[in-house]
Amino acid sequence: MNEVELTIEGQAPEPGGLRLVATLALAGMLSGLLLAGAFQITKPIIEANKIRELRKGVIKVVPGSTIVSRMALRDGTIVPITDEEKTDDPVIYGGYDDAGTFQGYAIANEGAGFQDLIQVLYGFDPARRRVIGMHILSSRETPGLGDKIFKDMDFVANFNDLSIDPTIVVVKDGRDQPNEVDSITGATISTKAVVKIIN
DSSP, X not given: OOOOXXXXXXXXXXXXXXXXXXXXXXXXXXXXXXXXXXXXXXXXXXXXXXXXXHHHHHXXXXXXXXXXXXXXXXXXXXXEOOSSOOOSSOEEEEEEOTTOOEEEEXXXXXXXXXXXXXXXXXXXXXXXXXXXXXXXXXXXXXXXXXXXXXXXHHHHHTTSSEEOSSOOEEESSOOOSTTEEEOOTTOHHHHHHHHHHHO
């Protein structure tokens, strides 16, 4: 049986394999360049927004503060650093009122939650050895349960005047000691994660 080639008049011949590969490679390269360009353009904006949100968080967790100073813990000494300065040392933030009076430190830390990392910013008054505020910077905990670590204002209020001595502990039936935090029903792992991050 002979094979018969059928052609439709006016139809362009199908492109060869090499041409298809070249077209796909060009499209992929252009897409990659566009994505890389968009990333480079938006990166400074994203970083500026992160710094602004962090500064808002510091003012939130250190009551009475209106001025924020970035600091590093170097060899057991707290030294001021600029926002642009890169450091491998732990970074903390000092909160000051309008008169320049020290109000407390804000410390950012992270740890494992139920679903993913939880990033916490908490205020600390070293003179009284108390946590004076807490703000969740980032969390992907379960909506409706684990996300109560930042949506449940009663839970957040646990950290407004919380003793760190002897250590912060989670309780289930209401706090009656200055170092206790009320657990969130259905979100015990997330609750304990926040306390562990602060401890």
